[in-house]
Amino acid sequence: MNVKESSNFILHAKSNEFYWEGNGQLSIKTFSNGRALYKTNRGFFAVEENRYLLLNEGPYTIGIEEKQDVESFCMFFGDGFAEDVYRTMDASTNELLTDPYKKASPLYFFERTYTTSPLLDGQINTLKRHHKQLDACWHEEQFHQIMQTLIVEQSTTLREIESLQALRKSTRDELFHRVTTAHEYIRAFFAEPLKLADIARIACLSPNHLLRSYAQVYGKTPHQHISELRIQKAKKLLANFELNMTDIAFEIGFSNPVSFSKMFKQHIGMSPLHYRKKVILDKKSD
Incomplete structure (x- = not known):
């Protein structure tokens, strides 16, 4: 994966120990029978069963250390794929007919772990069961459907951002990124002694600012979480x-x-x- 890929592909494997570091494509990470710990420029992410991690293109590390084999099923999306899917969902039919191959604007997702919705869970499990048997056209259809679901489900994140008290959108977005950094850090290291000041430092916020903003987004305090x-x-x-x-x-x-x-x-x-x-x-x- 150090070589830049330009197409959609899947990594499906089992291991109780694994480590990798490098640059990756836009991707969705899922695991069962254990968890994996990721680190990016944004912070730490623990991914376990019934959740998924959505990462934009860029550098990251992954580590797995479990007593039993952990099953990983990760989907990687080629350059421009998400943008093309989003354009077909956002542009008018006339625009799509007039210029069907127009280059779309860059699309960035909010990097975090998400609870897997029933719809997405069904789509991923279908692909997991059949991805080695069925043909390339079927595979591409599944990638399109899953990307559409990911884009639609980002609307939930947008509603969470709107709950933050800030006048400018850019300020709300940055504050949300910092609060979710704290949230993901808690998810990754809740079994260790954690102090509010340490969590706030990870998120680059003052303890009181983190406390207030965290409650606005998640409806609970860091300690309650x-x-x-x-x-x-x-x-x-x-x-x-x-x-x-x-x-x-x-x-x-x-x-x-x-x-x-x-x-x-x-x-x-x-x-x-x-x-x-x-x-x-x-x-x-x-």
Whole structure:
């Protein structure tokens, strides 16, 4: 991938350890059975199942370190492909008929991880299942459909940007980029001890400015988001009966099981032990 590509292509692989650094095309990254950590000029991005990362053309690194094989399915879009698709969605029919091959203006996506919508999930899974069997024309149709979906779903991001209190569009865009940098950093490192000042420094914002802007975009504070992610991971780990409470506490960023138990009960309404017993009873009743 160090050689500049000009066409659409797919990388589909499995590995529990992987590292790559270089320049990449506009691309969408998806993973299952684990997660991958990316780093770009904008910050860090953790990509796990049911989410995807959208990256513009440019330099990045990727690292995978898991106990089991992680399945990656990544789509790379050729030069000008997104622009051509967007033009057919935005220009009038008369314009498209008059000059069907007009060079479109550069198109840039908001680099971040996104929750995979049911529509996009279905499109990607269809391509994943059949991309080695069906012909080139079918492949190109899938790339067009997926790009259309990506462009339409960017409207959600535009609505999030509008929630920020800034007069100029350029100011709102830059503030949104910085807030999402903090958001993605939290997603990538929530299992480590994080301080508001450190997160704000990553986003190049003052702590108070980050706090206010983060709540405007996401409806929660950074600490609330960290707790939410820790709870989600704790629930998964509690279903693994081989792990004790100390192991789980360390795994999600707590220095001792007492702090973990207190946080868990505060959010779930029961202790981790009671939650584990409930999981066991639920499995027996199935």
